[in-house]
Amino acid sequence: MTDSSPASSLIVGGAASSPRAPLPTLPPLALYIHIPWCVRKCPYCDFNSHTASPELPEQEYVDALLADLDQDLHAVYGRELSSIFFGGGTPSLFSAEALGRLLEGVEQRIPFAHDIEITLEANPGTFEQEKFVAYRKLGINRLSIGIQSFQQEKLKALGRIHNGDEAVxxxxxxxxxxxxxxxxDLMHGLPDQSLDDALSDLRQAIELKPTHISWYQLTLEPNTVFWNQPPVLPEDDTLWDIQEAGQALLAEHGYAQYEVSAYAQPGRPARHNLxxxxxxxxxxxxxxxxxxLSHPDGRIVRTWKTRLPKDYLNPAKNFxxxxxxxxxxxxxFEFLMNALRLTAGVESRLYPERTGMPLESLEEQRREAxxxxxxxxxxxxLAATERGQLFLNDLLQSFLS
Known part of the structure; x- marks a missing residue:
């Protein structure tokens, strides 16, 4: 499963030989912390989440997270953290005490930027709401609340355990x-959802004045209940009408689309996701x-950790x-599958700066696209056209070697 050999010296598509340059500067550094437990697994969810037992192993898991981080410190190279994101699962199931000990341990190992963004995913249930003040005191300064819908019948179809009033x-x-x-966080294209249903959800979300709205279409993913027992979803024409009308409504209320499914008030895009x-x-x-993680010599390495919580907590197994x-x-492809999701794309200079590859190596594929x-x-x-945003997979295929 491991391939840590030096990168190939060939540029894209077998073009002329050109070694990858050392990176002139290392990119910003963020930290993602996965807490895999939730109250109940939703039928559409393909994330690594697991139904929580009555007693969560908070102490043991925080210890494991810090030990896991220790093993990655060799690749930090004196950088500071620009953002932290607690994802899941439902990270807000953890107590403020546990998250506080974790954040303290992280900061002892890697310095925080003075304006660090720290986001915690939370559910709308009353149990989590009671913790919000304690989370804020820890230095967590951004919440991402999983609403999905405000309508009871839609929430029931999605297997959500909160109701619309709790969401508000x-x-x-x-x-x-x-x-x-x-x-x-809001979904559209839900089972039996009409255009009016979808816009009603969106209007309710806007009325609550969040600084950011993630608004995305429900998709049926493998290894989920919905994949094996698919619900009746809206027709394509209805989905298109929802998308167009929803984007117009968001823009009307000052939420600029900066990514395929992300809309923000001015100056409020999610720094971690950017x-x-x-x-x-x-x-x-x-x-x-x-x-x-990028290394000064030009290597760029993707890593993945042991998936099952019981294995992750097993000291006999590697993180x-x-x-x-x-x-x-x-x-x-690795660079552009992310960059082209941004509606404004990225400056072309970022490609050689972040990859060590000459911009000219993209020339043929770029011209065709x-x-x-x-x-x-x-x-x-490097930015997709409006048509390219709609057919992003086709655009990315242009850059596959």
């Missing part, structure tokens, strides 16, 4: 707890967490399940 209260309580920056989409570095700790050094042939109308003809930027 969660946003209010987040603000009262001192969170002036929070995201609401780092991810612009090919920044991130350490991933926790059961099943993934990471991506890291595998790693892979990216080859030159893989670099264009521009001629097909999927990539903007803009020398200083």
């Amino acid at each position: 209260r969660a946003a209010d309580m987040a603000r009262q707890a001192g969170f002036d920056n929070f995201n609401l 780092n991810y989409w612009s090919f920044g570095d991130f350490i991933g700790i926790g059961a099943g967490a993934h990471g991506k 890291q399940a595998g790693e892979k050094a990216l080859t030159n042939d893989e670099m264009p 521009e001629q097909s109308g999927l990539l903007q003809v803009e020398p200083s930027r």
Whole structure:
């Protein structure tokens, strides 16, 4: 499972030989912390999440997370953390005491940027809301609240355990707890959902005045209940109408789309996600967490951790399940599958800075994508056209070696 050999010296598509240059500067560094337990597994969820027992192993898991981080410190190279993201599962099932000990341990190992963004995923249930004040006191300064819908029949179909009233209260309580920056997670294209249903959910979310809204279409993923027992989803024409009308509504209320499914008020995009989409570095700790780390010599290595919580907590097993050094042939796709999700794309100079590869190595594929109308003809930027955003998979295929 492990491939840590030096990157190939061939540039994309077997073009002329060109060694990858050492990176002029290392990219920003973030930390992703995976807490894999939730109250109940939702039928659409394909994340590494597991139904929690009555007593969570908080102490043991925090110890394991810090030991896991210790093994990744060799790749930090004196950098500071620009952001931390607690994902899951439902990280807000953990007590403030446990998360506080974890954050303290992280900061002892890696310095925090003075303006670090620390995000915690939370559910709208009353149990989690009662902890919001304590989380804010720890230095957590951003919440991402998993609403999905405000309508009871839709929440029931999705297997969610909160109701619409709790969802509304969660946003209010987040603000009262001192969170002036929070995201609401909302789905569309739900079972039997009409255009009016979808816009009603969106209007309710906007009324709560979050700084950020993640609004994305329900998809049926393998290894989920919905994949094996698919619900009746809206027709394609309805899905298209929802997408168009929803984007217009969000724009009307000052939420700018900056990524395929992310909308933010001015100055409020998720810094952690922006780092991810612009090919920044991130350490991933926790059961099943993934990471991506750049090294001064030009190596870029993706890592993944042991997936099952019982194995992750087993001292006889390694935290890291595998790693892979990216080859030159893989670099264009790896970089662009993230960068082209951003509606504005990225500056072209970022490609050589973050990959060590010459921008000229993209020239042939770039020209073809521009001629097909999927990539903007803009020398200083790598950005999809509106059509390219709609057919992003087709655009990315252009850059596969």
